[in-house]
């Protein structure tokens with residue numbers, strides 16, 4: 001197995017850290033129907049809506065609205081994490097988070113962002129690049145009210161991205177809040193919590209095909225609200 005060879009080559013690796021699978025030989029052949037220029041929608045958001053519907057109905061995905069958000073700090077150092085897409089329309093793609101979190105601090109310093117939808121069971125991937133702006137407080141409040149009571153308390157209890165001394169600190173912060181705001185009582189919207197709307201500058205639709213000759217069609221924003229579509233080599 002590759003892992004044994006790797007370990008022999010790397011005497012610094014601790015015993016027991018061998019790769020448990022033969023990763024080099026793990027690959028799937030994608031047999032999906034292709035994606036061709038004539039069938040594309042007029043805007044990337046319309047095209048996204050078509051693919052999202054398929055992903056959400058028969059895509060075999062646990063959470064089709066889960067996406068990887070990548071940000072970079074002011075020095076260009078990147079970081080990524082999964083968040084849930086909560087809304088999309090021609091104005092952009094919206095997610096909610098803690099404004100004191102690492103991602104939010106990075107977006108405040110550098111609003112350029114990438115969103116990646118890893119729809120692996122469908123041999124599909126959508127990659128959005130754009131600029132993130134905070135949503136308005138009314139929009140944030142309207143969404144916050146739709147969250148389950150426990151999630152509302154959780155938004156208060158977590159100082160997201162900060163180091164905590166242990167699980168107990170989180171549980172006791174939550175218990176205090178649960179005592180202050182029992183079920184049925186309105187939880188105020190935390191001032192440090194809210195949405196980001198990503199206004200797309202490009203959206204790439206990737207469809208896996210046979211022999212690694214995948215289809216990659218990318219919409220690129222042009223002035224005046226129009227879009228140019230280009231095909232990228234796989």
Ligand SMILES: Cc1cc2nc3c(=O)[nH]c(=O)nc-3n(C[C@H](O)[C@H](O)[C@H](O)COP(=O)(O)O)c2cc1C
Nearest residue numbers: 066081082083084096097098101102103104160161
């Ligand atoms: C499936 C999934 C969905 C998630 N959804 C969100 C979300 O909508 N908002 C959020 O702030 N964190 C969400 N998280 C947690 C983030 O991945 C991350 O741990 C957290 O936001 C802190 O990120 P940061 O320290 O890089 O800012 C989710 C994690 C997973 C695995």
